[in-house]
Amino acid sequence: MSLDLSMLLVQFISGLTTAMVLFLLASGLTLVFGVMNVINFAHGAFYMLGAYLAFTITQMLSGSLGFWAALVIAPTVVCVVGGIVEVGLLRRIYDKEHLLQILLTYALIFIFNDLIKMIWGVNLRMVNLPPSLKGFVTFLGRRFPVYYFFILGVGTSVAILLWLLLKKSRFGKLLRASAEHRDMVGLLGYNVRTVFTLVFMMATWLGGLAGAVIAPTVRISMGMGMEIIIECFIVVIVGGLGNVLGALLGALLAGELYAFGILLMPNYAMAFLFIFAAVIIIFRPYGLLGKTAQGVS
Amino acid sequence: MDDRKYGWLTTAVLAFVLTLIFVFPTGKALAARPIKVGLIDAYSGGAAAFTKPALVAWRIVVDEFNAKGGLHGRKMEIITRDTKFKPEQAVSDARELILKDRVDFLAGTISSGCALAVSQFAKTKKKLFIVHIARSARITGEKGNGYVFRGCPDTDIEGGAGGAYAATKPYHSWYIIGDDYEYGHAIAENFWKGLVKNKPDVVKVAEVWAKLKETDYTPYLTALMAKKPDAVYAAFGAADLISFTKQAKLFGLFEKVPVFEYALGDSIFPAVLKQNMPVGAYGGINYLWYYPDNAANKAFVERYREVSKKEGHPDLYPSGLGSFGGYCSAKFLTEAILKADSVKTDKVIKALEGLTIQTALGPIQMRACDHQAVTPTFWGETANVPGYPFPVLKNIVMTSGDKVIPSCEEIAGERKKAK
Numbered sequence: 001m002s003l004d005l006s007m008l009l010v011q012f013i014s015g016l017t018t019a020m021v022l023f024l025l026a027s028g029l030t031l032v033f034g035v036m037n038v039i040n041f042a043h044g045a046f047y048m049l050g051a052y053l054a055f056t057i058t059q060m061l062s063g064s065l066g067f068w069a070a071l072v073i074a075p076t077v078v079c080v081v082g083g084i085v086e087v088g089l090l091r092r093i094y095d096k097e098h099l100l101q102i103l104l105t106y107a108l109i110f111i112f113n114d115l116i117k118m119i120w121g122v123n124l125r126m127v128n129l130p131p132s133l134k135g136f137v138t139f140l141g142r143r144f145p146v147y148y149f150f151i152l153g154v155g156t157s158v159a160i161l162l163w164l165l166l167k168k169s170r171f172g173k174l175l176r177a178s179a180e181h182r183d184m185v186g187l188l189g190y191n192v193r194t195v196f197t198l199v200f201m202m203a204t205w206l207g208g209l210a211g212a213v214i215a216p217t218v219r220i221s222m223g224m225g226m227e228i229i230i231e232c233f234i235v236v237i238v239g240g241l242g243n244v245l246g247a248l249l250g251a252l253l254a255g256e257l258y259a260f261g262i263l264l265m266p267n268y269a270m271a272f273l274f275i276f277a278a279v280i281i282i283f284r285p286y287g288l289l290g291k292t293a294q295g296v297s
Numbered sequence: 298m299d300d301r302k303y304g305w306l307t308t309a310v311l312a313f314v315l316t317l318i319f320v321f322p323t324g325k326a327l328a329a330r331p332i333k334v335g336l337i338d339a340y341s342g343g344a345a346a347f348t349k350p351a352l353v354a355w356r357i358v359v360d361e362f363n364a365k366g367g368l369h370g371r372k373m374e375i376i377t378r379d380t381k382f383k384p385e386q387a388v389s390d391a392r393e394l395i396l397k398d399r400v401d402f403l404a405g406t407i408s409s410g411c412a413l414a415v416s417q418f419a420k421t422k423k424k425l426f427i428v429h430i431a432r433s434a435r436i437t438g439e440k441g442n443g444y445v446f447r448g449c450p451d452t453d454i455e456g457g458a459g460g461a462y463a464a465t466k467p468y469h470s471w472y473i474i475g476d477d478y479e480y481g482h483a484i485a486e487n488f489w490k491g492l493v494k495n496k497p498d499v500v501k502v503a504e505v506w507a508k509l510k511e512t513d514y515t516p517y518l519t520a521l522m523a524k525k526p527d528a529v530y531a532a533f534g535a536a537d538l539i540s541f542t543k544q545a546k547l548f549g550l551f552e553k554v555p556v557f558e559y560a561l562g563d564s565i566f567p568a569v570l571k572q573n574m575p576v577g578a579y580g581g582i583n584y585l586w587y588y589p590d591n592a593a594n595k596a597f598v599e600r601y602r603e604v605s606k607k608e609g610h611p612d613l614y615p616s617g618l619g620s621f622g623g624y625c626s627a628k629f630l631t632e633a634i635l636k637a638d639s640v641k642t643d644k645v646i647k648a649l650e651g652l653t654i655q656t657a658l659g660p661i662q663m664r665a666c667d668h669q670a671v672t673p674t675f676w677g678e679t680a681n682v683p684g685y686p687f688p689v690l691k692n693i694v695m696t697s698g699d700k701v702i703p704s705c706e707e708i709a710g711e712r713k714k715a716k
Contacts, residue, residue, distance in 0.1 A: 007523040010522075011516065015516060122341055123345065124343045221343045259520075262516040262517055267477075
């Protein structure tokens, strides 16, 4: 097989799209861990909910309008649900050990699965591609669907906005401070509880957005959240728990490793990712960009 | 009369009445005790798209059996259990059905893993188990036993028929992609065997296995297109077939390369895929609701629509994977019971071996040596044909089961090797 440039480029873009979806999910996961010190197994459930909501909205409003509406409404609804979960359940276990948190968030997966079964039933659902994002981009004699460039755009925008929010805004400073000196922030007169609720809502919004964005390219089914969350955990661990920039780096590495693994040695592509993660865990247990002490950066 | 005498009389009357209640009607109830079939399957989750149509087909056959008076007045009854796709659950369901519900026969499942687990259990309990959707060739092949039957095709028949069909097309280099799972490997392997047998000069460019339930086939699709094969064989199970097809359509794969996908011809996929259903692809299946276009098939479709509506699961297009497999399996069982004139397991097994049933596709035989139904396979090109609600197959080629099924000697060899 001749490895010409255009082929490599296409495979690279392929890996980027995979990376962006992973990043959208992993950023929420890492944010919640970094600030709140909670391992949220249920993150995939919010992603699934986003996809199902996108399905309903595109059923009600056809064409491109339905898709854009879904892109706005689905993450918003998911983020409200996230707020309810934080206030009603998570808030009660912050000072408990990780094991209890895992039990609770794991239980949430089952609760969400059953809720989805009650509302949407068990049939597989499909969201159609919005007409305005159909078609292909042709470059170097190869075609790539426009929609995947849209995914790239959404992922990049989210990355930039998150970075600005965390580094440049007052809220971002508050977040970083809450992560490292929870009590101090409280003593200074800020309501740490509200900060936590807002962070969790932000994370679930990102999860919902990932679900809505991915919806037109996948089959929507129960358990779709579980199928992707393991890879997201790997991304988060490789990048450094709690580190948003690390999540981006981890997602990019995972996506490209996967894409080129498939091009060169397709039957070991999955193994590459896990071997890479294992090496990182052994030599840099706190991740590529993680600090020994956790925190949002 | 003193009190004591009165007491004796009461006791006597009571005893008599009790005798009447317990002995007499019990005898009658025994005669009319229903024939119970325990249907174990995954009814929650995406699998329901296949298992519910199969259940509708069972109802058709059972209603027909009961309307004709059952077996000397004994009606048939179906008791369902949800495995949630887990083999352990399937076995505990089977155990409960046998011990608590006292079922006479077991049937199911969509999952090959569950079918293999239940078939081992059925053997230890000496109960007849008929498989109606699961495809793994091992169920009636190397892992087969005297108590297991299958009324639907397996990967040997379907893969082999696909290979024989593909050999008639002018494609030389092939790219194989599929689920890294028993079903994917088994059907692809038989496809390749069938293709090479009929066209020895073909080349395999690559064989790529994606993990089960993969959500993102993007890197696979770009890598596949970079190889520029003459044709692609996609060996995916139901759920992943949908994801793969949807994304392949997004990437314009079907316009660039001829793609062969078994099961793509089934009515379930266009119903789910809708505008993502590709045209110009090669699809196969074990049953088509519009072909052969004859009275028997039309009557079956009509009846299926009626019963599915009555069951609260209205479905216009009976599927091959769900409905027809369920229909044949139920038909094999009821016909065997009538032929044996008994519900005793050993007698029904004997009656089933070599039994031929009449279906919408003509006669189908249950092979005696391995308990596998010898079913036909249909392949064609997906196309928008006026008058049909979604893309259907055209230029249909039927391959009869006896042309592609492994011989009894081969099966015997496999079983011996497995021991």
